[in-house]
Amino acid sequence: MFPPSWLDTERVAHYRTEIEKGGTPTAVALSVLDVKGPAWLDESGTIPPYTEHWCLAHYLLDGHHKMYAASLLQKPIHLLAFIALDECIMESPDDVATLLTAI
Structure with missing residues (x-):
């Protein structure tokens, strides 16, 4: 996403320690389904x-x-994703329901 040198190394070390202790921090994202x-x-000629x-x-x-620390350790973390329905490109909101059953 951007160079790791832009991150605060102390903060990365903090989350790395937390993850190594068994913690699972949560990152927050705004998501779009296309x-x-x-x-x-x-x-x-048929679909x-x-x-x-x-x-x-x-x-x-x-x-x-958190994401960078987890990637260094190759450990999972949680992602809280808010889907921006008005910004999605889909036929109907039912597509989001289909997506959620597939994850």
């Missing part, structure tokens, strides 16, 4: 199944130090 498709038509492209993008608002 459903694009169909990607192509088959030889008969084959599973041709949509689903992209769930997370824009990290808080948690850059």
